[in-house]
Amino acid sequence: MRLSELTAPILIKTVIGSDDVEITNITADSRRVQPGSLFIALRGYTVDGHDFVQGAVQAGAAAVVVEQAIEGLSAPQVVVRDTRAATAVLASVFYRHPSQAMKVIGITGTNGKTTTTFLIDRILSDAGKQTGVIGTIMAKIGTEEIPMENTTPDVADLQELFHRMREAGTEYGITEVSSHALDLKRAAGTDYHLAIFTNLTQDHLDFHGSMEAYRNAKAKLFARLGNTYQDGVHNNKVAILNADDAASEHFRDATTAQVITYGIDAEADVRAVDVQVEASGVSFKVESVYGQESFALQLTGKFNVYNALAAMTAGLVEGIPFSSIKKSLESIPGVNGRFETVQAGQDFTVIVDYSHTPDSLENVMKTVREFAKNKVYCVVGCGGDRDRTKRPLMARIAVEYADLAILTSDNPRTEDPEQIVDDMEAGVQDAKDRYVRITDRREAIRYAVAKAEAGDVIMIAGKGHETYQIIGKTKHHFDDREVAAQAIRGEA
Ligand SMILES: CC(=O)N[C@H]1[C@@H](OP(=O)(O)OP(=O)(O)OC[C@H]2O[C@@H](n3ccc(=O)[nH]c3=O)[C@H](O)[C@@H]2O)O[C@H](CO)[C@@H](O)[C@@H]1O[C@H](C)C(=O)N[C@@H](C)C(=O)N[C@H](CCC(=O)O)C(=O)O
Numbered sequence: 001m002r003l004s005e006l007t008a009p010i011l012i013k014t015v016i017g018s019d020d021v022e023i024t025n026i027t028a029d030s031r032r033v034q035p036g037s038l039f040i041a042l043r044g045y046t047v048d049g050h051d052f053v054q055g056a057v058q059a060g061a062a063a064v065v066v067e068q069a070i071e072g073l074s075a076p077q078v079v080v081r082d083t084r085a086a087t088a089v090l091a092s093v094f095y096r097h098p099s100q101a102m103k104v105i106g107i108t109g110t111n112g113k114t115t116t117t118f119l120i121d122r123i124l125s126d127a128g129k130q131t132g133v134i135g136t137i138m139a140k141i142g143t144e145e146i147p148m149e150n151t152t153p154d155v156a157d158l159q160e161l162f163h164r165m166r167e168a169g170t171e172y173g174i175t176e177v178s179s180h181a182l183d184l185k186r187a188a189g190t191d192y193h194l195a196i197f198t199n200l201t202q203d204h205l206d207f208h209g210s211m212e213a214y215r216n217a218k219a220k221l222f223a224r225l226g227n228t229y230q231d232g233v234h235n236n237k238v239a240i241l242n243a244d245d246a247a248s249e250h251f252r253d254a255t256t257a258q259v260i261t262y263g264i265d266a267e268a269d270v271r272a273v274d275v276q277v278e279a280s281g282v283s284f285k286v287e288s289v290y291g292q293e294s295f296a297l298q299l300t301g302k303f304n305v306y307n308a309l310a311a312m313t314a315g316l317v318e319g320i321p322f323s324s325i326k327k328s329l330e331s332i333p334g335v336n337g338r339f340e341t342v343q344a345g346q347d348f349t350v351i352v353d354y355s356h357t358p359d360s361l362e363n364v365m366k367t368v369r370e371f372a373k374n375k376v377y378c379v380v381g382c383g384g385d386r387d388r389t390k391r392p393l394m395a396r397i398a399v400e401y402a403d404l405a406i407l408t409s410d411n412p413r414t415e416d417p418e419q420i421v422d423d424m425e426a427g428v429q430d431a432k433d434r435y436v437r438i439t440d441r442r443e444a445i446r447y448a449v450a451k452a453e454a455g456d457v458i459m460i461a462g463k464g465h466e467t468y469q470i471i472g473k474t475k476h477h478f479d480d481r482e483v484a485a486q487a488i489r490g491e492a
């Protein structure tokens with residue numbers, strides 16, 4: 001595409017040099033520049049992309065987009081007011097608005113996004129639809145799986161993924177939309193068909209500053225959910241909200257789309273009743289505007305009833321029959337790293353879970369307590385370079401629900417691991433006999449395994465599907481499931 005055509009929709013800009021050059025790819029990362037690339041300089045949290053403009057041109061960039069003109073540059077420059085906002089426009093134009101060629105489902109909320117995307121994927125795939133998924137664990141296009149750095153990728157990468165989905169004939173793009181993405185304009189330019197809200201509880205206060213700002217970031221997904229009403233119900237934009245979460249009223253106000261609610265405790269359009277939580281799964285009945293159905297899932301916990309309700313509401317809105325949804329949801333054995341049990345021949349239960357927020361930890365620990373007959377151990381840490389205020393709260397929850405909490409490391413990143421555990425410990429000073437601190441995660445898991453006796457439960461929280469531990473800036477191989485199994489087998 002010619003640079004002139006690509007930048008035409010940007011109203012306020014100054015072009016230095018000729019814009020009659022061919023652009024073959026766009027990127028905001030100089031390390032990924034190829035001959036013919038358009039390099040866009042973003043001011044990040046760590047470095048300023050403007051510092052890499054010269055390097056990008058040396059690597060073959062055909063042109064650059066900047067907020068400040070660079071002196072003596074040999075390549076054409078387009079100077080704009082806000083390169084982050086411009087990237088969203090440029091990516092949409094370059095890939096020819098791929099999200100409009102499919103139905104994109106956006107899922108936001110503190111917890112349950114990944115799980116809900118998996119459930120929706122199963123419901124739609126079983127109904128014969130071509131799907132693509134973008135989320136924490138990976139992106140999936142048909143059967144191709146692509147590893148992901150973030151839950152929601154950068155806007156140029158996101159549009160490229162939609163482009164690849166369109167090429168593959170995808171009918172539904174099922175995507176997690178993080179609050180970071182909404183604030184950093186990664187989701188700008190995506191035309192969402194359904195927007196789903198799971199829940200809002202504390203996380204990411206380091207980034208958003210307050211719960212109100214965090215909620216407002218999530219509200220953007222609903223505020224941007226179209227403003228037109230088309231003929232035929234299935235062409236309409238729909239917001240799917242959790243009736244049991246107070247933030248839903250805020251999102252209802254923010255959107256002009258039709259709203260449908262799901263819930264358990266409050267009145268809802270799709271409501272679960274008679275919820276029975278067992279170790280082997282959760283059962284419940286659904287009463288809804290679409291009829292009634294009973295479910296017996298292999299997933300467990302009340303929180304998974306919410307995920308199932310959100311997913312089935314999406315399926316029902318899309319015209320999938322209840323009977324088909326029931327079959328799909330009941331056949332799902334579990335989601336990678338979410339309440340996943342480790343079986344290595346032991347006579348106690350070991351569960352690996354991705355709970356890395358106070359609310360998710362409380363949910364899984366409550367669920368464990370509902371079926372645990374003997375002692376419960378909780379191995380938990382908190383990520384470095386992330387919300388510090390959740391640390392004492394998570395430690396508190398571990399201590400309250402477990403007979404013994406083992407406070408340890410998660411991904412320390414660039415923080416001192418001992419300091420992170422200190423921050424956690426600040427929340428449990430009055431309960432010294434209810435926890436131990438073992439900063440080395442492998443040792444912490446080994447300790448819990450050594451302590452456990454027949455019928456006990458060990459919850460290993462925080463890392464779920466992750467197969468690494470980030471210490472400093474280095475990713476080391478580490479898998480809670482592997483480490484637990486080795487400890488059980490007595491391997492080094
Ligand atoms: C806070 C945050 O979101 N940071 C993201 C941001 O990083 P940053 O601002 O530090 O970027 P930077 O390193 O300063 O670089 C600025 C610019 O210079 C460019 N650059 C940099 C170096 C170089 O040699 N050449 C070059 O061109 C970069 O590509 C970038 O465009 O831009 C990067 C590139 O897109 C992201 O990878 C990075 O996510 C980091 C890894 C991250 O940890 N993000 C987390 C907080 C996050 O986004 N989480 C959410 C929510 C998770 C949830 O659901 O709970 C998610 O969606 O994953």
Ligand SMILES: Nc1ncnc2c1ncn2[C@@H]1O[C@H](COP(=O)(O)OP(=O)(O)OP(=O)(O)O)[C@@H](O)[C@H]1O
Nearest residue numbers: 110111112113114115136303306338353354355360
């Ligand atoms: N609906 C829910 N409500 C509360 N907690 C949940 C819910 N669903 C899952 N959880 C808990 O949260 C953890 C993370 O779930 P999941 O990965 O589905 O969430 P996510 O929103 O994608 O997280 P992330 O923000 O890291 O991408 C699970 O391991 C479980 O402990």
Ligand SMILES: N[C@H](CCC[C@H](N)C(=O)O)C(=O)O
Nearest residue numbers: 356382383386410411462463
């Ligand atoms: N998407 C979340 C993942 C946290 C996972 C946890 N293991 C940690 O490292 O804190 C985040 O980036 O905050």
Ligand SMILES: [Mg+2]
Nearest residue numbers: 113114136151
């Ligand atoms: Mg996720």
